[in-house]
Amino acid sequence: MTHYVDSEVGRLSTVLLHRPGRELARLTPRNNDDLLFDAIPWVGRAQEEHDIFAAALRDRGVEVLYVADLLAETLAVPAARSELTEMILADRRLGDTLSRRVSDHLAYLDPAGLADILIAGLARHELRTSWDRLGGLVHTLMDEHDFVIDPLPNLLFTRDSSVWIRDHAAVTSLAMPARRRETTLLDAIYRHHPRFGGTRFAYGPDLEPLEGGDLLLLGPGVIAIGTGERTTPAGAERLARRVFGAGLAHTILVVPIAQERATMHLDTVCTMVDVDAVLMYPNIADTLLAYTVISGPDGEPQVDGPAPFLRAAADAMDIDTLRVIDTGLDPVTAEREQWDDGNNTLAIAARLCVAYERNIETNGQLERAGIEVIRIPGSELGSGRGGPRCMSCPIVRSPLALPAVAAG
Numbered sequence: 001m002t003h004y005v006d007s008e009v010g011r012l013s014t015v016l017l018h019r020p021g022r023e024l025a026r027l028t029p030r031n032n033d034d035l036l037f038d039a040i041p042w043v044g045r046a047q048e049e050h051d052i053f054a055a056a057l058r059d060r061g062v063e064v065l066y067v068a069d070l071l072a073e074t075l076a077v078p079a080a081r082s083e084l085t086e087m088i089l090a091d092r093r094l095g096d097t098l099s100r101r102v103s104d105h106l107a108y109l110d111p112a113g114l115a116d117i118l119i120a121g122l123a124r125h126e127l128r129t130s131w132d133r134l135g136g137l138v139h140t141l142m143d144e145h146d147f148v149i150d151p152l153p154n155l156l157f158t159r160d161s162s163v164w165i166r167d168h169a170a171v172t173s174l175a176m177p178a179r180r181r182e183t184t185l186l187d188a189i190y191r192h193h194p195r196f197g198g199t200r201f202a203y204g205p206d207l208e209p210l211e212g213g214d215l216l217l218l219g220p221g222v223i224a225i226g227t228g229e230r231t232t233p234a235g236a237e238r239l240a241r242r243v244f245g246a247g248l249a250h251t252i253l254v255v256p257i258a259q260e261r262a263t264m265h266l267d268t269v270c271t272m273v274d275v276d277a278v279l280m281y282p283n284i285a286d287t288l289l290a291y292t293v294i295s296g297p298d299g300e301p302q303v304d305g306p307a308p309f310l311r312a313a314a315d316a317m318d319i320d321t322l323r324v325i326d327t328g329l330d331p332v333t334a335e336r337e338q339w340d341d342g343n344n345t346l347a348i349a350a351r352l353c354v355a356y357e358r359n360i361e362t363n364g365q366l367e368r369a370g371i372e373v374i375r376i377p378g379s380e381l382g383s384g385r386g387g388p389r390c391m392s393c394p395i396v397r398s399p400l401a402l403p404a405v406a407a408g
């Protein structure tokens with residue numbers, strides 16, 4: 001099985017999604033900020049919306065893999081099971097007594113049950129009650145609704161926790177505490193699941209912060225990486241070293257973005273919809289800058305710039321211009337639709353993308369520019385501030401032919 005992705009727009013054939021489950025039911029008005037949701041989603045409706053998203057992809061011939069299924073299959077491998085269990089038990093909030101008790105609780109579970117708890121978490125009252133008096137100090141002092149194992153509501157955004165760069169998996173290093181444990185699950189899947197046997201890695205969860213939403217494969221050999229709230233300059237530099245070392249890219253464009261929630265990742269303001277076209281938040285299209293990083297003669301990353309992003313990108317991609325789909329929106333509509341992930345489209349192929357239906361103006365402009373738009377509902381899914389691109393990790397796309405200029 002060859003897993004391979006070298007662009008944002010090569011025909012998508014396999015994608016990794018996570019159908020949201022019980023972990024969304026853990027959100028309350030008290031914890032939603034820490035858990036990075038802006039509202040309390042209606043779980044059943046979010047699942048329906050997600051099923052519509054998955055069906056839209058399957059209808060176009062895309063194979064949909066689910067994290068929960070892969071994780072359950074991974075946990076059937078004894079080494080994976082003990083690795084992930086030990087990691088949970090090593091949580092220093094537990095202490096020895098509660099840790100032993102959690103260990104007993106997990107030992108009874110079949111792989112699917114354990115996968116469910118690794119994703120949805122475990123509250124104190126869900127531990128078997130027959131052992132109540134054996135819980136020890138930590139257990140006694142906890143509220144019954146406190147988490148013994150934290151839930152992972154943002155696992156839904158599979159884009160951020162891992163990325164494929166050509167035939168290498170890059171398990172990222174997530175910046176926010178609420179999300180860090182996601183990568184341990186992806187790392188275990190890629191290392192232990194038989195489908196991914198022999199996978200080589202371009203990045204790992206213990207390296208400097210880097211999130212998949214910041215990474216755009218502009219074209220074969222050219223990667224744009226946003227730095228801001230999530231990916232740090234050190235993460236971008238580490239990625240450059242890794243991909244140059246493995247021969248996966250020749251140019252990295254480092255793109256500073258505002259350190260704000262609305263623009264937490266580069267893909268909240270810019271996604272690709274054709275081999276030479278991006279959809280971009282108009283309020284920043286003219287001001288976005290890029291530093292061009294190539295591999296210097298001594299193997300050290302060599303930095304040039306900054307230059308306007310669109311110019312630097314076209315030069316690195318060896319094309320005349322990187323076209324911007326001009327959404328032509330007034331600043332207020334543009335701001336509203338950017339917040340609702342209007343710019344966060346998932347390309348199934350060049351000129352064919354999935355987008356949230358609510359972003360009426362942006363979708364209309366895409367169509368006027370010749371891009372086919374498959375609309376999906378996202379009123380509940382969107383409360384986590386992520387759109388179709390955030391909710392998908394492409395694993396296989398058709399390789400993109402190099403543009404004629406580059407080939408010659």
Ligand SMILES: NC(=[NH2+])NCCC[C@H](N)C(=O)O
Nearest residue numbers: 036157213265384385386390
């Ligand atoms: N690639 C993306 N834009 N992902 C969106 C992630 C949203 C998620 N709630 C977070 O804050 O991390």
